[in-house]
Amino acid sequence: MTGLRKRVTVGFLSIVCLLFFSGMISLIELGHLSRDTGEILKANARNIELAKEMLDAAHEQNVALIRLSVFGDRSRDSLCRASMDRLENTLLVAQNEALDKSFLDSLAFATTELRIVTDNYLAFGDLRSRSDSLAADSLAGRPDSLGIRWYNEEYDALYGRLTAAIKNYMTSTQSSLAPRAEQMKKNAYRAVTPVLISVAVMIAIVLMLLYFLSIYCVSPIERMNKSLGDWLAFRIPFNVKGDLKDEVLELKERIETLINQSKQPKA
Amino acid sequence: MRVEVVLRYVGVVMLFMALFMLISAGISYVSGVDSAFYPLLLSSLLTALLGAFPLIFVGRCEQITNKEGFCIVVGAWLVACVVSMFPYLIWGGEFTLVNAWFESVSGLTTTGSTILNDVEGLPRGLQFWRFSTTWIGGMGVVMFALVILPSMGRSKMMLSNVELSSMARDNYRYRSQIIVQILLVVYVGLTVLSTVLLKMAGMNWFDALCHAMSACATSGFSTKNASVAYFNSPAIDTILIFTMVAAGIHFGLIYATVTGKRNNIFRSEVTRWYLGMLFVGGLLIAVSLYAADLYPTLSASFRHGMFQFVSVVTTTGFATADSNTWTPFAVIILIFGSIVCACAGSTAGGIKVNRMVLAGKMMRTRLKLQQHPNAVIRIRLDGIIQDNEVLHAVMIYIVAYLMFLLLGTVVGALLGIDLTTSFTGSVASMGNVGPGFGEVGSMDNWSAMPSAFKMTNTLLMLLGRLEIFGLIQIFLIKWWR
Numbered sequence: 059m060t061g062l063r064k065r066v067t068v069g070f071l072s073i074v075c076l077l078f079f080s081g082m083i084s085l086i087e088l089g090h091l092s093r094d095t096g097e098i099l100k101a102n103a104r105n106i107e108l109a110k111e112m113l114d115a116a117h118e119q120n121v122a123l124i125r126l127s128v129f130g131d132r133s134r135d136s137l138c139r140a141s142m143d144r145l146e147n148t149l150l151v152a153q154n155e156a157l158d159k160s161f162l163d164s165l166a167f168a169t170t171e172l173r174i175v176t177d178n179y180l181a182f183g184d185l186r187s188r189s190d191s192l193a194a195d196s197l198a199g200r201p202d203s204l205g206i207r208w209y210n211e212e213y214d215a216l217y218g219r220l221t222a223a224i225k226n227y228m229t230s231t232q233s234s235l236a237p238r239a240e241q242m243k244k245n246a247y248r249a250v251t252p253v254l255i256s257v258a259v260m261i262a263i264v265l266m267l268l269y270f271l272s273i274y275c276v277s278p279i280e281r282m283n284k285s286l287g288d289w290l291a292f293r294i295p296f297n298v299k300g301d302l303k304d305e306v307l308e309l310k311e312r313i314e315t316l317i318n319q320s321k322q323p324k325a
Numbered sequence: 326m327r328v329e330v331v332l333r334y335v336g337v338v339m340l341f342m343a344l345f346m347l348i349s350a351g352i353s354y355v356s357g358v359d360s361a362f363y364p365l366l367l368s369s370l371l372t373a374l375l376g377a378f379p380l381i382f383v384g385r386c387e388q389i390t391n392k393e394g395f396c397i398v399v400g401a402w403l404v405a406c407v408v409s410m411f412p413y414l415i416w417g418g419e420f421t422l423v424n425a426w427f428e429s430v431s432g433l434t435t436t437g438s439t440i441l442n443d444v445e446g447l448p449r450g451l452q453f454w455r456f457s458t459t460w461i462g463g464m465g466v467v468m469f470a471l472v473i474l475p476s477m478g479r480s481k482m483m484l485s486n487v488e489l490s491s492m493a494r495d496n497y498r499y500r501s502q503i504i505v506q507i508l509l510v511v512y513v514g515l516t517v518l519s520t521v522l523l524k525m526a527g528m529n530w531f532d533a534l535c536h537a538m539s540a541c542a543t544s545g546f547s548t549k550n551a552s553v554a555y556f557n558s559p560a561i562d563t564i565l566i567f568t569m570v571a572a573g574i575h576f577g578l579i580y581a582t583v584t585g586k587r588n589n590i591f592r593s594e595v596t597r598w599y600l601g602m603l604f605v606g607g608l609l610i611a612v613s614l615y616a617a618d619l620y621p622t623l624s625a626s627f628r629h630g631m632f633q634f635v636s637v638v639t640t641t642g643f644a645t646a647d648s649n650t651w652t653p654f655a656v657i658i659l660i661f662g663s664i665v666c667a668c669a670g671s672t673a674g675g676i677k678v679n680r681m682v683l684a685g686k687m688m689r690t691r692l693k694l695q696q697h698p699n700a701v702i703r704i705r706l707d708g709i710i711q712d713n714e715v716l717h718a719v720m721i722y723i724v725a726y727l728m729f730l731l732l733g734t735v736v737g738a739l740l741g742i743d744l745t746t747s748f749t750g751s752v753a754s755m756g757n758v759g760p761g762f763g764e765v766g767s768m769d770n771w772s773a774m775p776s777a778f779k780m781t782n783t784l785l786m787l788l789g790r791l792e793i794f795g796l797i798q799i800f801l802i803k804w805w806r
Contacts, residue, residue, distance in 0.1 A: 065611075
């Protein structure tokens with residue numbers, strides 16, 4: 059490559075490219091980091107939302123079943139079934155969205171158990187409701203002793219297991235936080251290292267540029283200036299040594315020509 | 326000294342490194358854009374920029390002085406070690422700053438020690454980059470630069486002064502430009518031949534190429550955690566023994582033998598000593614292993630004993646067995662082999678057989694002179710009378726070599742490392758061998774070693790590769806006349 063302007067331009071353009079390059083790298087990597095962080099927070103919020111929905115559905119069903127089994131309130135039948143459906147649908151959504159499905163296994167098992175027990179009770183309740191004694195108890199507002207026994211012995215334990223599974227699911231994102239944080243740390247390292255290396259390369263290039271400008275531009279001009287000053291002041295011959303090239307060499311040759319011309323006697 | 330000229334030619338070497346990074350990125354791309362693609366591509370761009378920059382300002386140079394040539398060689402080695410860290414650092418994983426430096430220096434000096442616990446966990450692109458560093462290093466970064474530096478005229482030889490031992494240069498008996506061609510033909514030819522043979526023996530193409538590159542560079546990097554033991558194939562062991570032995574012979578002699586010249590392998594005194602040492606050492610180890618009932622048959626003992634001895638003498642460092650469990654006699658022979666190593670003019674490190682033969686002859690001469698004080702006895706090697714200056718240099722080199730081994734051991738001991746590990750680790754690093762004994766045995770790695778010990782050993786690797794005084798003189802460059 060020839061020409062001082064071209065060389066200096068290419069030199070500076072290299073630095074600009076590198077600056078742009080490292081800027082782009084940090085932008086992309088920080089984008090990845092931000093996306094990962096956002097995903098963790100979003101997953102956490104969604105997890106809590108779904109767990110709340112499931113707890114609400116379970117609680118609603120629990121209240122309906124108490125009314126039904128203890129007081130024989132048959133009007134709660136449909137609410138009970140609807141709550142169970144709501145619980146199952148939310149579980150299905152959670153299963154579809156979850157990255158790690160292992161946390162949902164116990165919850166799915168508890169829900170299935172509860173569904174079987176509830177369905178059996180509701181079917182059995184239909185048969186019992188046709189009996190005269192239960193209808194009389196219901197009308198008199200007396201508690202159903204058989205229903206209470208069923209609730210205490212069969213349903214309550216399953217309900218407890220279900221709510222525990224939901225709470226476990228709710229805290230599952232906290233449990234997976236450590237590997238995610240580790241991943242984020244790795245991503246942060248990957249974001250920083252290329253930029254650091256680019257900066258190191260850039261420093262090396264800037265130092266080289268400084269050195270080349272110094273030996274090819276600044277020093278020759280300083281030498282020429284000194285030599286020209288010596289010639290003008292003391293008539294010491296103009297003699298600039300060193301590796302000169304491009305316009306600097308041209309300048310030196312022109313100065314020499316000018317000096318030679320001025321030495322010749324005027325006509 | 327013209328620093329700009331040094332920068333220009335070091336820049337050319339950087340461009341070579343960038344090219345190999347790009348090839349590795351290509352392999353990464355072919356392997357389904359694995360996780361090494363982006364780090365390799367990025368490193369390639371940065372290295373290319375770093376290498377191309379001085380070329381913008383500094384033009385071709387007709388003459389290079391001795392001092393400049395020396396600085397180009399040492400500078401190229403050091404800068405190549407730095408830039409080859411880039412892909413490791415960007416990729417992350419097990420590569421911390423110290424680990425990346427260790428792996429990089431180990432590759433380029435063809436030592437073959439690793440800090441990786443799980444080599445097989447590396448993506449293919451990065452695997453290939455490891456083998457590229459070792460292959461480039463084996464040939465000598467500067468030898469590459471010489472091929473594409475047509476403008477250097479009479480000064481070409483200056484660059485190889487540091488790279489090759491002075492005896493190796495004398496033995497070549499060719500002009501410097503032909504030396505480069507010979508090196509390339511032998512090196513590439515041996516790599517291709519070895520790759521094809523390993524493929525035929527049952528390796529896949531990737532493993533075959535990588536192991537051939539490693540064997541020709543006498544490095545010892547492997548694509549498997551269990552090194553060559555993973556393949557458990559006598560055919561593969563035999564091919565690798567052949568490649569390692571060939572890579573440990575003076576390349577000029579291999580070329581002369583293949584082209585039917587007179588000064589060939591069979592007439593070389595040094596090569597006879599080298600081959601004799603390999604056979605006797607391997608046999609002694611085999612007998613020792615068989616006598617200790619470590620292997621059921623003599624042939625199995627011979628196979629493992631010979632492979633391991635050839636591996637350490639040629640400074641390769643492949644392993645087919647855990648030599649830590651071998652008999653003390655076998656271990657001491659292996660340590661002896663790690664110190665003596667192969668011939669000058671090959672890619673191997675260590676003291677080298679040439680110097681050991683000369684040292685032996687000098688001792689014999691000393692004994693004769695005590696019996697006949699007035700006798701004039703000339704020491705010859707391959708029929709050539711050796712100058713006193715050469716003999717003097719040989720002894721100084723051996724003393725300096727042993728002193729640095731001692732220094733490395735002392736540093737290891739200071740850091741609380743057991744004596745076996747610190748001594749054999751220093752031997753393995755200084756001779757560019759790779760595996761030692763103790764915690765850095767043939768089936769172990771350097772990951773558990775303290776960072777200070779790793780750094781000390783990288784220094785030993787560089788000292789060994791640059792023939793000790795090559796590296797030391799860079800610090801005394803100001804006083805050169």
